[in-house]
Amino acid sequence: MSKPAPLLVTGARLDGETIGLRCADDGTIAALGPDVLAAPGEEAFEAAGAILVPPLVNGHTHAAMTLFRGSGGDLPLMPWLEERIWPVEAKLEPDDVYWGARLACLEMTRSGTTRFWDMYWHPEATAQAVADAGLRATIGAPMFDRGGDPKVAQAEARESLEMLAAFGGPITAALAPHSIYMVGEESLAFLAELSAESGAPVQIHLSETKPEVDDCLGERGRRPAAYLDDLGLLSERTVLAHGVWLDDEELALIAARGATVVSNPAANMKLAVGKIFDWPSARAAEVQVGLGTDGAGSNDSLDLLTDLKLFALAQRHAAADATAISVNDAWEIATGAKAPALGATPLAVGEPADFLLLDPAVPELAIGEATADLVYAVDRTAVDTVVVAGKVLMRGGVQPERNEVVARARERASRLGL
Numbered sequence: 001m002s003k004p005a006p007l008l009v010t011g012a013r014l015d016g017e018t019i020g021l022r023c024a025d026d027g028t029i030a031a032l033g034p035d036v037l038a039a040p041g042e043e044a045f046e047a048a049g050a051i052l053v054p055p056l057v058n059g060h061t062h063a064a065m066t067l068f069r070g071s072g073g074d075l076p077l078m079p080w081l082e083e084r085i086w087p088v089e090a091k092l093e094p095d096d097v098y099w100g101a102r103l104a105c106l107e108m109t110r111s112g113t114t115r116f117w118d119m120y121w122h123p124e125a126t127a128q129a130v131a132d133a134g135l136r137a138t139i140g141a142p143m144f145d146r147g148g149d150p151k152v153a154q155a156e157a158r159e160s161l162e163m164l165a166a167f168g169g170p171i172t173a174a175l176a177p178h179s180i181y182m183v184g185e186e187s188l189a190f191l192a193e194l195s196a197e198s199g200a201p202v203q204i205h206l207s208e209t210k211p212e213v214d215d216c217l218g219e220r221g222r223r224p225a226a227y228l229d230d231l232g233l234l235s236e237r238t239v240l241a242h243g244v245w246l247d248d249e250e251l252a253l254i255a256a257r258g259a260t261v262v263s264n265p266a267a268n269m270k271l272a273v274g275k276i277f278d279w280p281s282a283r284a285a286e287v288q289v290g291l292g293t294d295g296a297g298s299n300d301s302l303d304l305l306t307d308l309k310l311f312a313l314a315q316r317h318a319a320a321d322a323t324a325i326s327v328n329d330a331w332e333i334a335t336g337a338k339a340p341a342l343g344a345t346p347l348a349v350g351e352p353a354d355f356l357l358l359d360p361a362v363p364e365l366a367i368g369e370a371t372a373d374l375v376y377a378v379d380r381t382a383v384d385t386v387v388v389a390g391k392v393l394m395r396g397g398v399q400p401e402r403n404e405v406v407a408r409a410r411e412r413a414s415r416l417g418l
């Protein structure tokens with residue numbers, strides 16, 4: 001059997017123009033523009049006026065936590081963790097994580113996300129799920145060393161990094177210390193060195209709640225970002241999830257070091273942290289900012305379009321200022337364009353052929369300025385087609401593997417008593 005020809009899309013709409021997009025054999029964009037047309041007799045994917053947009057980047061999640069969705073959602077944080085999450089996580093097998101992550105990939109694909117940042121147990125199972133689903137991800141093994149031997153945790157972190165790096169392809173290996181309250185000073189300094197030596201990104205929860213900041217001030221005499229910086233862990237490779245309680249000095253420090261902050265508005269509201277990440281101050285400080293869903297345990301959805309609307313609304317509401325965020329900035333935050341470290345895939349020749357085609361006939365996109373519609377009106381039902389590396393993962397909203405993935409994930413959840 002001969003290899004299929006690289007994908008050619010014709011009749012798509014980009015910035016008000018009808019254009020074509022030709023993929024190369026290596027899964028990148030070979031040509032893009034009004035002159036890209038099918039040759040006589042050449043087979044093309046006719047987009048029929050569908051709107052071409054870059055895909056979304058989910059900058060922070062715990063994919064396999066889809067297994068925990070809808071479980072104990074009305075409990076406060078600590079009883080929820082102690083009664084519903086931790087006892088079940090202790091029983092997790094790689095196959096549980098694999099099918100939970102496949103379910104997450106299904107959900108992210110249909111809501112337009114093609115790359116995500118993940119931190120969860122059995123990360124090799126998540127990596128396999130991402131590769132099988134055709135998406136891209138930056139993945140790290142969560143590191144905790146409280147109550148254990150830091151040297152053992154450090155050896156495990158190095159081993160996981162090497163194992164994830166061996167995946168290659170769509171997987172980027174990362175380090176993932178859980179937080180400054182679950183990982184001690186010695187291990188954080190160790191990870192800073194390992195990151196510098198290997199070039200691996202570091203993802204960490206930071207400044208999610210006020211008690212975390214108060215404890216850091218009490219124990220270390222510094223705020224969380226300054227503490228990380230003193231340990232050498234604030235660099236252009238660092239991605240900070242949450243950043244709700246960062247002050248102006250911390251934002252200036254984060255910007256100076258080139259680190260990224262990923263806001264997770266739905267999870268922050270659901271866990272009732274009492275504040276919202278301050279985009280106007282982050283923008284003024286020139287911090288690189290992305291958007292994430294966090295895990296399905298605390299959101300409970302992985303639909304980044306929902307988080308995008310929440311993020312923009314929350315910024316305007318918290319600032320009591322309808323100009324607190326522009327629709328262009330909001331959209332660029334969701335596609336990763338405001339944080340190059342997140343690995344966004346812009347629509348340009350030579351870039352990966354990752355893109356979405358939106359149904360122009362959905363009522364929410366029919367009228368008005370498209371970017372404003374995308375931020376405030378559109379939901380995932382507008383996502384018609386999803387392409388990653390020139391491969392069509394979904395067309396007409398159809399995901400061929402959906403029924404099997406849902407059935408297998410259900411089996412794993414019921415095995416765990418969820």
Ligand SMILES: [Zn+2]
Pocket residue numbers: 060061062205241294295
């Ligand atoms: Zn998280």
